[in-house]
Amino acid sequence: MEKRIQELDVLRVLAMFFVITYHFGCEYAAAGLPFINLFCTTSNYDFGNIAVTIFIALSGGLLYKRYGVIGCEERYPTQPGITIDVPKNTNKFEQIKTFYVKRAKAIYPPFWILSLYIPLSMIRHFLADGNPFFMGSPFKLLLTVIGFDGYARLFGVDTYAFCGDWFVGAIVMLYLLYPLLAKCYRKAPIVTLVTLAILYVSQFLFPIKYDELFSALPITLIFKFCMGFALIENLDRLRNRRVAIAAGAIFLAITIVTIPGSRHMDYAGTVAAFALFAVVFYIAPHLLRHKAVKLPIQKLAALSYCVFLVQHVGIVWAQAAFIKIFAKMHWDFTQWNVLALFACTLVIIVLVAWILKLVSDKLVQKR
Template identity: 30%
Template sequence: MSQPAAVRTTPVRRRRIFSLDLVRALATALIVLTHFNNPFLTDGRYLLTNQPFGVYVGAVGVSLFLIVSGASLSVVYQGDFSLKTFYWKRFKGIYPMFWTAWVLGTLYFFIDMNGSPLNAAPARSVIWTVLGIDGLVANFGVRTAYLLGEWFLGFIILFYVIFPVLLRLIERFPKATAAGVLTLYAVSLWLLRDGQMVFPSSVVLTVRLPELAFGIYFIRYIKRVPALVVPVAAAVLVVTGLLPTQIPEDLATTLVGIACFLILVAIAPWVEIGPVREAVALVAKYSYPVFLVHHVIIYKLFFYSGLDYGSYAPVQLVAMFGAVCVLTLGLAVALDRVTSRVVALTTHAFEGQWWRPAARVHQVDQTRERSRDAAR
């Protein structure tokens, strides 16, 4: 009796969640807008907004990124999963592209600035770049070879390290974990309340735990935003906007980030039309390379291009922002493809017995073949 042919199965591609992509895309746009506006803060000619709802626009973007990071990981991982697979996937998703962008950016500025790149630093400081946390540790007064990625990249790496533990605690002890997170948060706000630290309080892990944990709680226990929550979230935004100095900055950032996330998720089904869906998917897909390259492009255009942007009319600023977005997205797509090629070439180079010369491997294979023939 003939055996049935083996059935080849193809892994099912996970469908993207539009609401999370919408949050990620908007957060990406806010971060780009933040750095575009930085040169105009002194004269108040910034584009669109600088402090929506009484909170710095960049802080809102970061808060949304933290929440959606926790939510996105919770969609993929639940219950028992392989830590080895988790950390290896996170490694591949962050480091190859970061290292590729850093090397290319450093070489570019080395040539462009006559041998003195922007991130010139002692050789020993490169260890922070290798670890991907140079932007983070620079906030603590450490000299690094930081060029791109911001402090946020190092912070996300720390979050990835603790995510499996945080997820397990939330799944097994949701109430106790929520109480612990809020306690650590409150203690951190109290200890850092005077603002006299040499580092910004916003980079402290315990200060951002509520945002990270909220994304996980949302996927595990909320999933849908009740209709009554939307006006409450909107009221929070109104209050923080009316009382920008009465509410501590870190607390306001947490409240605004969570409120914006809930509103965006609630309105997502109403804006999920073809053009919006495709645009959001595009920005969300390349959000990481955009995050890596946008600041370098803005820095180059504003400070090393000779543009007289100080005299630009509002319409020229809009055109300039459009140019930054187009250049950033184009370079992000290019970086993604270059990184894929680098990873493929590196993987192929170290396959099998890569430490043996090809002639030696061929000789061993011939010897084995003769041994098998003799045995027959």
């Protein structure tokens, strides 16, 4: 059994935290409520971009570490003895089938559990106005079943999306492409990454209104996903102090110094994310020496996907509850009590994610 790389758990938890701070800041700013701009936005990038970039890269890297090129016995020609996580005596079709079944079991059960809210909403609309299909064509429900409702909505399609934003559809697409991408990278890693980098940069030639839309484009996602392959192969180099110092300097420069024309440009967030990846990976072993840090990191890392699913809905619903409570008690919102509300929201999200994962795991085990 392979040894777990616990430093990557630290990065996973950090990505979870950043996506929550970003969406919390966005929702409270949109509601006209005061908030402290802590790990939310900078003049060059948003921390939501960093969160998605790190999570996508981790997803790609960990898949490559576990499966390599599906259909090959050895995953790394430079590391003999490490084999793919499927029986050697199966054919390529069976290996690919096993891979997709495992990915589906990891992605869909918690997503479908949360999506049960949709038929409940349909019943409510049916009782109210006689039309259960409140978002139009019932065929749009197929987008929910396959996890692409949030992703499609990002591109202007009205869907029945409830949770996960666009991330679920993005990760499903990348998992579907993984066998092909891993094969290309294994045969020609430099050519693959350079080609994807050129395609990624070429997208800046076209006007795109929203940074979030650019971050969700297939080429953007594939580039970051495959960069995860390279990162996982070069983890030993990231344990170098000089690399960490250089990466830290890059991260601080991008965070503090305003780059002309960088707003709504995904590249600043991407560079900052990979720089931060290197810094945190180097620092993580020192943090994990302490049991008070190590144990929570292990527990929270296991909830990462479920946190991504519930965080945005949790923030919105908690905010609505807080506004009603403050109005009833005649309290004013200040930066400091909003910071306390952030802590409460964080606890609520983690608790709901834990319950969701617990129920999902039980259902998968029974199945």
